[in-house]
Amino acid sequence: MLSQIPLSYFLIVSTLMFFIGVYGFLTRKNLITILMSVELILNSVNINFVAFNRYLYPEQLQGHFFALFVIAVAAAEAAVAIAIIISVYRKFMNIDVERVDTMKH
């Protein structure tokens, strides 16, 4: 049964995933891989919403729908981000995040 798996397991998994995503965001050099890390973060959040919805408040579908909208927004965000990444690529001739630092201090 599902009840044999405590809710906290899901939360631990999602939290780990979240922080792995954060780790990726902070260490990956390639802008696209950073974007991928962001997707990890969003996914982990979605797991939270879904798990909470299922375990705690199954009468309504708030978490479920939130996850749904997060996915949609993530798609839009990814689209724009990729457009910008490509634009960066065109100007800097690479997409290494450490080299995109002409403005500082």
Add this chain to the structure above:
Amino acid sequence: MSIHEIMFFLFAGMIILFSILTVTSRRILRAATYLLFVLISTSGIYFMLNYQFLAAVQLTLYAGGIVVIIIFSILLTSHINHRFEKIELKKSIFTIIAVAAGAILSISTILSYNFNTKVLVTENPDMQLIGTSLLSYGKNGYVLPFEVISILLLAAMFGSIVIAKKEKSK
């Protein structure tokens, strides 16, 4: 160990494993592939929690859509065989410290909280329910966000166009 448990640990393990691989793999296309696996495993979790619709959306939109455009963009901007340089040790250690601290803090706080788990209703929500909720304008109806997100998508489209648009003849 029930089938649920096996499934859970399988998916959870895959998620963690492939997440780590996603953020550490030195080949970008592989990273994208690992991300795909993560997303698929996540949808597995959704299936397990009996939210088939969401799982399907996850598969199609996320795994199918987003990953595909990511891969496209990779192809546009990177050499497939390109291997990343290793991350500086210092950077990675500092990041790991911060991230681990965050994770420990979060998990310990979560575990300290007493969720009063209700009796699980495990059946898949009715497709019809999802549909009506999405178009309902009462309490627990989501027609407004549904509409607004269309504007968001429209705006995202303009945004992408603006960035990509070339000047007219000079």
Add this chain to the structure above:
Amino acid sequence: MDFLTLFVVVPVLTIIAIVFTKNMKQTRLVAAVGMGIQLLLAVALVFMYLAERKAGNTSEMLFSHSYVWFESLNIKYNIGVDGISVAMILLTGIVVFTGVFASWTVEYLSREFFISLIFLSTGVFGFFISLDLFTMFLFYEVAVIPMYLLIGIWGTGPKEYSAMKLTLMLMGASALLLVGILGIYFNSNAGGGELTFSILEISKVHIPMAAQRMFFPMTFIGFGVLGALFPFHTWSPDGHASAPTAVSMLHAGVLMKLGGYGAFRVAIFLLPDAAKEMSWFFLILTGTSVVYGAFGAIFQKDLKYINAYSSVSHCGLVLFAILMMNRAALNGAVLQMLSHGLMTALFFALIGMIYGRTHTRMINKLGGLMKVMPILAVSYVIAGLANLGLPGLSGFVAEMTIFFGSFQYTDVFHRVLTISVAASIVITAVYILRVVGKILYGPIVNKEFLKLDDAHWYERLSTGLLIVGIAGIGIAPLWLSDMINESLSPIMHQLLNVIVK
């Protein structure tokens, strides 16, 4: 329109008129006319005030009006004057008017110069007529900020540095002040009424002691910085040294008085208990100011620095007297503000005129000016004598009133302080005579000086008016002193209550 508001309206109208002037001659004419009207208004106010008092009007503030401004916060445009503000307004009127003439020959961006100058004076006038802490604070800041431009654009020497230092230190002080004002405001309902910024209403409330202890130092130091309180006085020498003539005049003559007036009207009047309790500490500070400033002045080589330190000393005396908190000392403090205002303005005006001719303010490069420009030199001597407290000139009246007031305390602490402060008059004599001896007397050190001319008509007008003011107070102080004395009753009432408690 009530009478007092004219003091804000006239400068604003003058500014607007100046905007439409075409050249320097028109500009200065408009400025002179506007400020002349302002001076006449001030004189008229004095007479109206005295007439009203004579007619038996005994209310605390005369000509007062109150217009609701920000209703929900109980902020009012609340104006009114008592003898003290009337005196300060008259002082401001004189100094600003003479300031315009002292800057008669400003050619570089003259429109902007006069606009800034008059804008500054708007703030000062507004400050003196305000009876509401909010508007008071507002006008205070209005008066401070044009200083930056005036010094920065038309100044000399390290003007940017000085202007910045001056502005920042004064603004930093207003940080304390603002907190103090807000603190008073949020404790003004201690008597059960509603929160208010109105000075008169707050004065009837007994603000809790804990709050007084916290906010008295804030308001006092906040205003004190403008009054050159040691050790926050260092903006003053640099600022004065770099400022153009009229600005030095206004700043030392009037703006520094805002500090004294504010410390009196806000810090002491509204927070009397804490004032009593903490006065010892600030008395030491201000006493130090007086002696320290005087000693500091001895060693200076730049005329303006000498005067700036002298101002530190004299303004320190104002704050010192305010902290003594008895009728005579407070009276003396106000007199000293007037006296110092006039004589410092005169000093700076003269320094400006001398500088304009000789292009130096260094005392070792000047000498024998008495021969070349007797009118200026004589005026300088008069200013100097007023500064060192010669009877018959204003400084004496003020200083004596302060000393006698301060000496009313029977304990050794206050007496020793009073005597050490009184000793500063000797030091003052030393530096004044040193300067007079070096720059005015003696042989002419530079042949070029022989070509220089004496005061022009506009310079004579401005110095003459100031000298008349100085001598006027010095010779016939009674009406002024009585006018002030009468207005001290409310605050004495406050302070007496403290002793009873």
Add this chain to the structure above:
Amino acid sequence: MIDFSFTILIPLLPLLLFFVLGLTSGKMKPVLSGYIGTLGMFATAAMSYFVAFQYFFNRPAGAEAFEKIVPFNTVWLNLTDKLHIDLGVLLDPISVMMLVVITTVSLMVHLYSMGYMKGETGYSRFYAFLSLFSFSMLGLVLAPNIFQMYICWELVGVSSYLLISFYYEKPAAVSAGKKAFIVTRFADLGFLIGILILSYISGTFDFVSMTDPQGALITQGTPLTFMGLSALTWALALIFVGGAGKSAMFPLHIWLPDAMEGPTPVSALIHAATMVVAGVYLVARLFPLYYFGAPDVLTIVAYTGGFTSLFAAIIACVQTDIKRVLAFSTMSQIGYMMLALGVSGYGENHGLGFTASMFHLFTHAMFKALLFLGAGAIIHAVHTNNMNEMGGLRKYLPITHITFLIACLTISGIPPFSGFFSKDEILAAAFENNKILFFVEWAVAGITAFYMFRLYFNVFWGKNTNYKHTPHESPLTMTLPLMILAFASMVSELIPFSKLVTSDGLVLHIQTEWIIVIPSVLVGATGIVLAWLFYKKESAIPDKLVTTFATTYKWSFNKFYMDELYLFITKKIIFKRISQPIAWFDRNVVDASMNGIAWVTNKMSDSIKGLQSGQLQKYGYVFISGVIILAFTFVYVWFK
């Protein structure tokens, strides 16, 4: 008794003159301002004489003591609830006597200056200042309260300053004026503090009520003490400091010799006859208070006077500048007056010292003004102050010579000139009270005669020096005052001082004490004879003496290095050790700490600039760390 309220005009007329002359200075013909000033002074003098006559000799029948009359009084400034400063006029014997002295000498000086100052630049300025001085001095003596006295005290100080620095292009004159002002101002600080204390304990400034022997202040005293002495003692001692400063008592005397840099008529008026005796006048004015309230202070007064008179007399013996000799002589004579007050008692015949002091003040004013004006005439003729460059002038300047001789005899205490009588009374008073002081003064009388005749012989006798221009006698405007003053010196003993000016207003009976008279005349004569021996002709004795007493001579010649001491205190201590460090401290500590705040801010800004590295991931790192730290803080701290 007539209405005296017109007396207010006596000081006001010179004030008016001051404004008129001051404002028209440079526009009016100089000669005209001389005439106006002199005429004005004449009017003032006439009024004074009239007042004196009316006051002293037109008394209501049967009046015993001279009354203190306050014909005019008005509030000038309210200080505290009790204290208010009044301006007014107080007529009593000493103030009326002073009126006469001041106006007489002032008139003489005005007249004299018309010749002496002729052609000087700033002629009208000179008269303006003289008027200012006359106003202040008259206001001082007429003051009905101590505060008005203080006001005028300061004003005479500044007039003195202005007149000493009259030749403002001469650095020596400028620094002399400065010195005079600052030294006296320092003393005035004592005066001021004294007034503060006195007014606090008495609750009034008023002389009449303060000095009333039956008044509360004297009969009850004050319970306040400080450092073992009563507050009244402190107050009076401090007030005496003020008086000592003005009257050039040791050690506050150093300004007076330098003050001779001023024009000679000024020296005559201010630094010989009138202003310098203000200190004496002050003590005399408060005499009952001193006598009953603080006898200790009176002793100090006596010793200060005695010492100063000896000290100054010794110095005067070796000075070569004729004006300086006279200046030290003035100090010495004022010392006499102070001493007389110090040894005086109060009431009946005990008040001999008081009367003697006032009498000497009067006679001294006449003969010292005469001496100075005579010196002025000499200087006018030979264009030098140095008596070594003079000699044999009796042929060229007959009138000056005669009058000068009269003055010298007067000061030397040779009968029948007035100096003899006044000095004699002083010696008598000292003899009664204090034998040591008597002997000192007796010796000083001899020294006085010596140095005066040293001067006289050096200038008018001795060998003929070759003058560039033949010296010639001064014009009438100058010699007339000389003659008048000489006459006054000769006959002023005829004024019955013991009847008019006494400590309690009652008549004083004087007997001639031959035991004092004869030695004093003898010692004076000895001094003259010695001077005659030494200086009438070229003589080797003085040089021998100089070599014998080389050290004493040197110290004496250098005025016992008092100037150097002051210079050390002012330059080395105040300027270098106090003022300079304060100026340094202000710039480098106080100001620097304010600038330091700015510097620290800038440094901080600089040191955290690495935060804004431009690296997206570092931004993210900060973001995450920030969230985690905040979360940690609030989760763990907030819930503990």
Add this chain to the structure above:
Amino acid sequence: MRLESFLLMRHEILLTVALLIILIAELSTENKKKISNLSVILFLGVTVIGFLPVPEGLLFGEMYRTSHLIVLMKNILNIGTLILFFQSAEWIKQTEYKNKVSEFYMLILSTLIGMNFMISSGHFIMFYIGLELATIPIAALAAYDRLKNISAEAGIKLILSSALSTGIMLYGISMLYGTVGSLYFSDMAGANLNTPLQTLAFIFFFAGMGFKISLVPFHLWTADVYEGAPINVSSYLSVISKGAAVFTLTIILYTVFYSIMPMWKNLLYVVAILTMTVGNLFALRQQNLKRFLAFSSVAQAGFILLGIIDGSGLGMASVVYFVLIYIFTNLGAFGVVSAISVASGKEHIDDYNGLYKTNPKLSLLLMLALFSLAGIPPVAGFFGKFFLFTAAAHSGYFWLVFIAVINATISLYYYLLVVKAMFINKNENPIAYFKSAFTTKVGLLLCVFGIFAIGLLSPVYEFIRMFSNIL
């Protein structure tokens, strides 16, 4: 649900209609100038209609709520955007942007719609979507300038930072959902939120908002993005976007998190000090005016927190009032910088040396705006700041006020540096005189009007205060 009830959300509907009209126009005409004019006029209409009175109410089952205060906030944002449109009319005509005119307007309008929804949201989904709608198009706008490298850099920095912050925020929201069980604001306001997990969740949520408002330590993107983005976009970001986020944060704190006010007051206390200080310290050293204004806007955000921290109607009023003033002020400053940048391409402080000689009016306006930012009377900024401080003092945070005023003094220092450059510094080759276009002038004059009028005319504040009470 009746049709009239749509009137309640007329702001959003009108904006959407305007957006669609522009889209149609874009498709039907090539004349960019017409599109530009059309957009401005349309938006003018929208702004005016926005002021018509409407009742308060809830829509879509509490998904959307509106009140007079919210309408007021939206109107304030509209006014700001209108001024911005006036100011950008000249800029958008430049050749390099010629073919993207309609996109500029459409993107701005869509973000405005997002902000309106964000402010009006009654549910975290609406809030989230509004937030994203208010962010993503701006990232595109930041990367709008195809010719400049820094523009793309700004775009990528904005979108990735925002993605991270949104992710963190969503994590927080998810935890709140898990503990409360509903994402409706009204439900959450009624729940107990005082547990460690909820505190954690709240701080995660707050970080996301802090990102939008540029609070330290979530502000690091600000300067780079402002510098890199086209100037009018920076202007929009610093004023409208920040204003909307402030409004939203205030509303959410005052309603949803009302029960844990003591906690967030402490949080704001810390963050406010950090924000003011760090913002100022960075602003001190800036040479590029856009970057300079960026840090200044960070510091200003810190001041705004002083109003929020009060937690009562007074605080709300002071925040709304300040934002209103801030919009006029900062738009004034940005407007001048923009006009000069368009005319001469110069954005460096040293380039402004001697500007008063050649362009006195612009210099004066910039000076006024800077003084208003510094809080110098009689311009409006003084009143805004004073009321913020009053609000903080109302809650007894006197030392916070003290620190804030000290910071205001530091800020005065660097504002004066610019004033000094324009008025005092000498320059051989100052920026040449140029005539501004009519629209720019209108945009700037509106700012001048606002800078003077809003402070001195107390009814403005009283009006805001009246509505702030009924929160």
